Amino acid sequence: xxxxxxxxxxxxxxxxxxxxxxxxxxxxxxxxxxxxxxxxxxxxxxxxxxxxxxxxxxxxxxxxxxxxxxxxxxxxxxxxxxxxxxxxxxxxxxxxxxxxxxxxxxxxxxxxxxxxxxxxxxxxxxxxxxxxxxxxxxxxxxxxxxxxxxxxxxxxxxxxxxxxxxxxxxxxxxxxxxxxxxxxxxxxxxxxxxxxxxxxxxxxxxxxxxxxxxxxxxxxxxxxxxxxxxxxxxxxxxxxxxxxxxxxxx
Amino acid sequence: xxxxxxxxxxxxxxxxxxxxxxxxxxxxxxxxxxxxxxxxxxxxxxxxxxxxxxxxxxxxxxxxxxxxxxxxxxxxxxxxxxxxxxxxxxxxxxxxxxxxxxxxxxxxxxxxxxxxxxxxxxxxxxxxxxxxxxxxxxxxxxxxxxxxxxxxxxxxxxxxxxxxxxxxxxxxxxxxxxxxxxxxxxxxxxxxxxxxxxxxxxxxxxxxxxxxxxxxxxxxxxxxxxxxxx
Numbered sequence: 001x002x003x004x005x006x007x008x009x010x011x012x013x014x015x016x017x018x019x020x021x022x023x024x025x026x027x028x029x030x031x032x033x034x035x036x037x038x039x040x041x042x043x044x045x046x047x048x049x050x051x052x053x054x055x056x057x058x059x060x061x062x063x064x065x066x067x068x069x070x071x072x073x074x075x076x077x078x079x080x081x082x083x084x085x086x087x088x089x090x091x092x093x094x095x096x097x098x099x100x101x102x103x104x105x106x107x108x109x110x111x112x113x114x115x116x117x118x119x120x121x122x123x124x125x126x127x128x129x130x131x132x133x134x135x136x137x138x139x140x141x142x143x144x145x146x147x148x149x150x151x152x153x154x155x156x157x158x159x160x161x162x163x164x165x166x167x168x169x170x171x172x173x174x175x176x177x178x179x180x181x182x183x184x185x186x187x188x189x190x191x192x193x194x195x196x197x198x199x200x201x202x203x204x205x206x207x208x209x210x211x212x213x214x215x216x217x218x219x220x221x222x223x224x225x226x227x228x229x230x231x232x233x234x235x236x237x238x239x240x241x242x243x244x245x246x247x248x249x250x
Numbered sequence: 251x252x253x254x255x256x257x258x259x260x261x262x263x264x265x266x267x268x269x270x271x272x273x274x275x276x277x278x279x280x281x282x283x284x285x286x287x288x289x290x291x292x293x294x295x296x297x298x299x300x301x302x303x304x305x306x307x308x309x310x311x312x313x314x315x316x317x318x319x320x321x322x323x324x325x326x327x328x329x330x331x332x333x334x335x336x337x338x339x340x341x342x343x344x345x346x347x348x349x350x351x352x353x354x355x356x357x358x359x360x361x362x363x364x365x366x367x368x369x370x371x372x373x374x375x376x377x378x379x380x381x382x383x384x385x386x387x388x389x390x391x392x393x394x395x396x397x398x399x400x401x402x403x404x405x406x407x408x409x410x411x412x413x414x415x416x417x418x419x420x421x422x423x424x425x426x427x428x429x430x431x432x433x434x435x436x437x438x439x440x441x442x443x444x445x446x447x448x449x450x451x452x453x454x455x456x457x458x459x460x461x462x463x464x465x466x467x468x469x470x471x472x473x474x475x476x477x478x479x480x
Contacts, residue, residue: 020386030335035368052373062415066384079389087382090341101305119298122287122297125297241408
């Protein structure tokens with residue numbers, strides 16, 4: 001039996017599928033509890049429904065991108081582990097890098113099914129899990145204190161007022177700016193400093209997505225089509241990704 | 251309903267959220283670390299712990315630091331329930347954070363409020379369930395779907411999911427905060443141009459970029475307060 005057939009055996013699917021089913025149940029429990037708590041504190045059910053709809057539509061396209069990560073990894077690690085890694089704590093940008101580095105650390109020439117052995121596979125699986133689990137460990141240890149400190153109103157200030165909200169928006173602006181800055185840097189200096197010969201495609205995609213979003217916001221604000229809000233991010237992404245296909249090679 | 255009643259109900263919800271969150275994280279940790287050993291018993295080959303130790307020293311330390319930074323930065327955005335869920339399900343930067351911020355924006359809740367905590371949890375749970383569903387369907391249809399998803403024609407689209415996401419979000423957030431956004435954008439662009447090797451560490455650069463944006467936002471906030479007081 002080849003190594004890939006062993007890695008794709010029903011037993012492996014059962015182990016990984018079982019863990020994913022557990023995580024799925026956790027999500028459902030948290031969602032139902034949050035919904036009930038929202039109603040109990042007098043929140044508008046329509047608003048909560050909008051948040052769920054917007055988040056669900058928002059998640060579809062990035063999820064297809066994550067599925068591509070599963071496909072990319074499945075050639076060397078088998079489908080069940082790749083599926084598990086990208087469904088539980090995994091991250092698209094992390095998995096391939098760590099899988100490659102882990103393969104080298106266990107003495108493989110690279111991440112490929114031809115060189116994979118069962119021992120190397122289980123060691124890589126353990127390494128991939130342990131390297132990224134710290135967010136959960138910190139959540140167990142500190143989440144209660146950390147979040148209660150963040151939501152406790154300081155003297156003279158109500159929760160939700162003050163600088164907290166602006167700081168969160170600013171942090172998000174910083175996050176987006178770091179990524180857009182990296183696309184600018186890749187274009188200008190990606191193939192040597194100031195050579196302007198890197199790929200322009202990510203920047204073009206950013207611009208098209210921003211333009212599409214401007215269109216959606218115009219519809220929502222000027223044409224009173226508030227319902228487009230829920231689909232504006234997913235819609236802008238589809239337009240920008242379609243543009244990437246048309247603009248490839250720039 | 252009085253504010254006191256609302257606070258009491260939310261406190262009860264919050265307390266149980268921490269109990270459930272810790273329990274869920276603990277069980278997931280055991281499952282995650284235990285799975286390779288379970289797979290090992292199936293394959294007849296346990297993980298090589300010496301190679302694991304060597305590998306962890308080589309790559310694990312970097313990700314440990316990254317996880318600590320992610321925890322400190324993202325937990326305030328996600329709240330308690332959303333935080334537990336997001337750290338269990340992963341894909342924070344490319345999905346969960348923008349998703350929660352977008353939901354919060356659509357509903358119009360404020361950071362640190364009970365409403366924000368509820369919306370954030372609903373948002374992370376809904377997006378996680380969609381991802382699990384899409385991946386499960388994708389794995390089920392992996393063989394017939396593979397040629398379509400991996401076709402050369404569609405490759406640029408899926409290679410650019412993150413730029414498409416951040417382009418849309420950038421417009422949404424920059425347009426009302428241009429004075430704040432211009433500085434981190436310019437500083438980050440210059441840094442990445444002058445030190446091209448930093449593109450491999452973009453997730454680490456979020457911290458200085460975010461700190462700069464928060465610093466500038468604080469200056470404007472203080473100025474507005476002074477003007478209001480005058």
